Amino acid sequence: xxxxxxxxxxxxxxxxxxxxxxxxxxxxxxxxxxxxxxxxxxxxxxxxxxxxxxxxxxxxxxxxxxxxxxxxxxxxxxxxxxxxxxxxxxxxxxxxxxxxxxxxxxxxxxxxxxxxxxxxxxxxxxxxxxxxxxxxxxxxxxxxxxxxxxxxxxxxxxxxxxxxxxxxxxxxxxxxxxxxxxxxxxxxxxxxxxxxxxxxxxxxxxxxxxxxxxxxxxxxxxxxxxxxxxxxxxxxxxxxxxxxxx
Numbered sequence: 162x163x164x165x166x167x168x169x170x171x172x173x174x175x176x177x178x179x180x181x182x183x184x185x186x187x188x189x190x191x192x193x194x195x196x197x198x199x200x201x202x203x204x205x206x207x208x209x210x211x212x213x214x215x216x217x218x219x220x221x222x223x224x225x226x227x228x229x230x231x232x233x234x235x236x237x238x239x240x241x242x243x244x245x246x247x248x249x250x251x252x253x254x255x256x257x258x259x260x261x262x263x264x265x266x267x268x269x270x271x272x273x274x275x276x277x278x279x280x281x282x283x284x285x286x287x288x289x290x291x292x293x294x295x296x297x298x299x300x301x302x303x304x305x306x307x308x309x310x311x312x313x314x315x316x317x318x319x320x321x322x323x324x325x326x327x328x329x330x331x332x333x334x335x336x337x338x339x340x341x342x343x344x345x346x347x348x349x350x351x352x353x354x355x356x357x358x359x360x361x362x363x364x365x366x367x368x369x370x371x372x373x374x375x376x377x378x379x380x381x382x383x384x385x386x387x388x389x390x391x392x393x394x395x396x397x398x399x400x401x402x403x404x405x406x407x
Contacts, residue, residue, distance in 0.1 A: 167371055340401040349396045356389045 295301060363382040370376045395401070 167369060337402045340403045345396055345401055349393065352389055352393050356386065356393065359385055
């Protein structure tokens with residue numbers, strides 16, 4: 162966050178006189194006839210002061226609302242034209258007196274045999290397949306193969322991670338050694354002394370951080386103080402282990 166307050170703001174600044182822009186000159190000619198300004202404008206209105214004389218604006222007695230004048234007017238009726246639409250379907254005519262139906266027709270067809278032959282020669286109909294029963298499948302209720310592969314792969318990865326951690330713990334246990342008490346106290350004293358000097362420089366920073374350099378210096382001091390406090394907290398414990406391989 163940049164603070165805008167500064168003691169330099171109290172110094173009066175010189176007054177900046179704005180530069181005068183050039184005078185605007187129209188691109189249209191300035192010589193226009195005065196009559197052109199009244200084009201399309203009615204300069205005088207009739208009877209604008211006292212209105213029209215009495216009796217001149219009386220309503221027309223012949224123009225009044227008459228009965229049925231607001232109803233829509235229908236067109237005159239016309240004879241329907243059936244051209245192109247065709248005549249309506251009618252029942253067949255009654256048979257004439259001279260028309261006699263044929264009687265006594267006998268068929269020698271054996272309908273039982275004919276029906277049997279038609280059924281034999283007919284194409285077999287398509288049978289709708291029965292729905293599949295999942296409970297009758299051979300692998301129903303068993304673990305799928307792809308799940309077994311995934312499970313075995315996860316087990317191998319887990320075992321590999323556990324072996325790596327075990328190996329790291331074994332290596333770390335071989336190289337760990339307790340720190341000497343005199344060395345711990347000496348190192349702790351140096352860290353506290355360094356922390357005091359750094360804290361003193363941090364407290365002497367200006368309150369106003371008006372430049373990027375001051376901001377970066379403040380952030381660096383804060384990061385170093387935090388790291389020193391973490392190290393002092395670790396070395397304040399009585400038992401401190403040191404890794405010889407680092």
